[in-house]
Amino acid sequence: AQSVTQLDSQVPVFEEAPVELRCNYSSSVSVYLFWYVQYPNQGLQLLLKYLSGSTLVKGINGFEAEFNKSQTSFHLRKPSVHISDTAEYFCAVGAHNFGNEKLTFGTGTRLTIIP
């Protein structure tokens, strides 16, 4: 089985400052990884995903993430945040060749941007 740990439940950041949201996973098989964002009172929206190949993945709204197999991490970064980035961010993991496509989600990180 796979599991995901999002180490920070809340991250406050000043506007225009950089941010990193941490995600670590556990799996006995090779994985693919997602970052989703949830704005208030909305469903989840894909930010970016890693399937294979290049470990640096770029997504929407200026976000990027780096897959690190040795550290089993998939941290999300943005060099300069905006007020509109205030939301909850979820990391999710799926397993290659597992027989189904279910995702296991982390508990989420609430990003608050301080003007």
Next chain:
Amino acid sequence: DSGVTQTPKHLITATGQRVTLRCSPRSGDLSVYWYQQSLDQGLQFLIQYYNGEERAKGNILERFSAQQFPDLHSELNLSSLELGDSALYFCASSEWGEGKTQYFGPGTRLLVL
């Protein structure tokens, strides 16, 4: 707009009752997933259907059941409702294959009183 629709948006009911949540996937998507989001449990995978067949099961209670119909819409049935079933229920859909993006609907907020 993800293209996934869910009805109703809100549902208020009493303990012991039964409700049905409905989901229409994006056009062309054969896979449908149901998730429960609550404050204490986070986002939990319940069940996946692919083209009418159950494909994967998560932490779904025996009081809950789901199905996917020939037109690919899906329904999640929750029965003998308890206070603890109050949560946001999301449906997602995707194309066939691992690593495909799951597109989430806006959710149904269930309140059990």
